[in-house]
Amino acid sequence: MNPFTYERASDLQAALTLGAQSGAKYLGGGTNLVDLMRETIEHPVVLVDVTGLSCAIEEAGDGGLRIGAGVKNTAVAADRRVRDRYPLLSEAILAGASAQIRNMATVGGNLLQRTRCGYFYDDAAHCNKRAPGTGCDAIEGFNRMHAVLGASTACVATHPSDMAVALAALDAVVTVEGRHGARDIPLVDFHVLPGETPHIETMLETGELITAITLPPGLTGCSIYRKVRDRASYAFALISVAAVLDVQDGVVKEARIALGGVAHKPWRANAAEAALKDGPATEAAFRAAAQTELVSAQGLRDNAFKIELAQRVITDTLVKLTALQEIR
Amino acid sequence: MHFVINGNEVGLDFDPRTSLLDLLREQRHLFGAKKGCNQGACGACTVLVNGTRINSCLALAVQYQDCEITTIEGLGEPGKLHPLQAAFVEHDGFQCGYCTPGQICSAIGMVQELKCGVPSYVSEDVAAEDFELTDMELRERMSGNLCRCGAYNGIVDAIQDTFGTAEPETEPKTLPSKREAA
Numbered sequence: 001m002n003p004f005t006y007e008r009a010s011d012l013q014a015a016l017t018l019g020a021q022s023g024a025k026y027l028g029g030g031t032n033l034v035d036l037m038r039e040t041i042e043h044p045v046v047l048v049d050v051t052g053l054s055c056a057i058e059e060a061g062d063g064g065l066r067i068g069a070g071v072k073n074t075a076v077a078a079d080r081r082v083r084d085r086y087p088l089l090s091e092a093i094l095a096g097a098s099a100q101i102r103n104m105a106t107v108g109g110n111l112l113q114r115t116r117c118g119y120f121y122d123d124a125a126h127c128n129k130r131a132p133g134t135g136c137d138a139i140e141g142f143n144r145m146h147a148v149l150g151a152s153t154a155c156v157a158t159h160p161s162d163m164a165v166a167l168a169a170l171d172a173v174v175t176v177e178g179r180h181g182a183r184d185i186p187l188v189d190f191h192v193l194p195g196e197t198p199h200i201e202t203m204l205e206t207g208e209l210i211t212a213i214t215l216p217p218g219l220t221g222c223s224i225y226r227k228v229r230d231r232a233s234y235a236f237a238l239i240s241v242a243a244v245l246d247v248q249d250g251v252v253k254e255a256r257i258a259l260g261g262v263a264h265k266p267w268r269a270n271a272a273e274a275a276l277k278d279g280p281a282t283e284a285a286f287r288a289a290a291q292t293e294l295v296s297a298q299g300l301r302d303n304a305f306k307i308e309l310a311q312r313v314i315t316d317t318l319v320k321l322t323a324l325q326e327i328r
Numbered sequence: 329m330h331f332v333i334n335g336n337e338v339g340l341d342f343d344p345r346t347s348l349l350d351l352l353r354e355q356r357h358l359f360g361a362k363k364g365c366n367q368g369a370c371g372a373c374t375v376l377v378n379g380t381r382i383n384s385c386l387a388l389a390v391q392y393q394d395c396e397i398t399t400i401e402g403l404g405e406p407g408k409l410h411p412l413q414a415a416f417v418e419h420d421g422f423q424c425g426y427c428t429p430g431q432i433c434s435a436i437g438m439v440q441e442l443k444c445g446v447p448s449y450v451s452e453d454v455a456a457e458d459f460e461l462t463d464m465e466l467r468e469r470m471s472g473n474l475c476r477c478g479a480y481n482g483i484v485d486a487i488q489d490t491f492g493t494a495e496p497e498t499e500p501k502t503l504p505s506k507r508e509a510a
Contacts, residue, residue, distance in 0.1 A: 001345045003343075003345065004344060004345070005344065006344040006388070006390045027388075027391070029386075030386060030387065030388055030391065031368060031383070031386050034347070034386050034387075034388060035367050035368065035386060038366070038367075047344070047388075049391060051391065074441070074446060077446065077447065077454075078441075078444065078445060078446040078447065083447065083454050083455040084455050087453075087454045087455055090447060090454040091449065091454055094447060094448055094449040094451075094454070095449045097472075098368075098371065098383075098471060098472025098473075099381065099434075099437070099438065099441065099469055099471075099472055100368070100371060100374055100381050100382050100383045100434065100437075100472045101368055101383060101386070101472065103380050103381060103382050103437075104382050104383065104386065104387065227449075232468075232471075233449065233467070233468050233471035234471040234472060
């Protein structure tokens with residue numbers, strides 16, 4: 001690990017001033033950043049500890065909820081208001097990592113965690129994300145965990161977060177602060193596709209700090225976070241589905257679907273949602289909508305199974321949600 | 329920098345790159361917490377910070393100034409075992425013992441989480457008032473602690489025997505075990 005200086009920010013302004021220094025990086029729980037520093041993939045000169053800032057979960061005024069970026073993942077998952085009004089978010093957080101890591105990790109840090117692509121971590125490998133312009137060894141290599149949607153010839157990495165997939169389905173908004181003030185970015189736009197610049201992963205500008213995530217007012221219908229992985233617990237998603245479904249008299253009034261494990265960002269399934277809206281809540285319709293979403297998917301040597309798996313998990317999740325709403 | 333480690337106030341000086349695990353092992357010679365994977369995957373380094381379980385290998389020690397750190401050495405000692413340590417012995421909750429300090433610290437943190445109403449991924453309804461420590465809940469909640477000897481059944485039995493039916497107390501040290509109650 002390269003040497004760095006450690007600064008604890010006393011308030012937001014102090015954080016932004018410290019964060020404006022060359023080579024500065026904000027530090028949350030450190031569960032991903034410390035590991036990346038140890039692997040010398042990240043080498044900040046200054047670490048600005050922001051864990052003491054933005055640590056509250058508050059009513060947003062219009063029936064929504066504002067979650068400070070410094071709140072620990074466990075605290076979000078255990079919050080009574082989140083569990084009652086946004087159970088999907090609790091479920092997604094609890095599907096990720098281990099209890100120890102959730103106790104350390106912050107909400108802001110969760111959004112900014114980096115891919116676990118093995119070639120990104122291996123500094124003997126070619127990786128456009130780690131070293132722009134060097135190529136991508138994953139495309140011809142072991143790519144079972146990699147992206148099938150929205151990938152490019154420069155990068156096929158996936159975003160590892162579960163929490164962010166639920167936030168995408170919930171239409172959450174990310175608030176960031178910089179020296180020029182605050183701005184709100186819809187979560188679905190916050191992360192970007194790799195294109196030719198996979199080292200750019202979010203809309204954040206240099207020195208900007210995530211301060212909060214706001215959830216819009218409550219959901220109608222039923223919701224669930226479903227994660228399919230290589231073992232029952234503590235593994236990254238092969239496919240995950242965050243879904244909210246409202247069915248009335250056999251007709252889909254609203255469907256919101258986001259996918260994890262398939263792309264460089266949490267993937268909002270807009271095509272499937274459009275196909276489902278005002279249509280019949282039947283398994284055949286769910287399957288057709290899932291096919292519509294995956295029509296542009298492209299498999300690599302080891303991960304083509306994800307294309308069919310994603311469709312099956314989407315379909316099965318919607319069938320379950322329909323049944324769940326009927327019995328409630 | 330100031331820490332409270334196993335009830336003792338200590339002032340320590342160290343490079344900011346030092347992990348909490350290295351601080352405990354190299355500077356305080358507390359060798360209970362182990363460096364297994366050093367990347368948060370195995371849980372052998374689990375300690376309690378202000379009663380909450382964390383992976384000390386991923387923790388920069390500098391972030392935990394002024395905190396109360398509890399390691400396995402602070403829970404029990406030879407001849408005066410913590411009830412959960414005694415239960416691990418009784419139920420063969422280990423073979424080589426390498427993961428055991430992390431397992432025990434983790435289980436104590438887990439019981440506190442359960443008491444605070446933290447749900448898990450296998451909880452039927454995350455909005456429920458409280459959660460029962462079924463074997464399935466226990467295994468999910470302990471999934472951040474690997475045991476390469478595969479002593480999982482014994483670990484589950486030891487934790488259930490200690491915490492399964494008893495109402496957890498605030499202080500982990502005074503938790504009654506089923507054995508004591510009987």
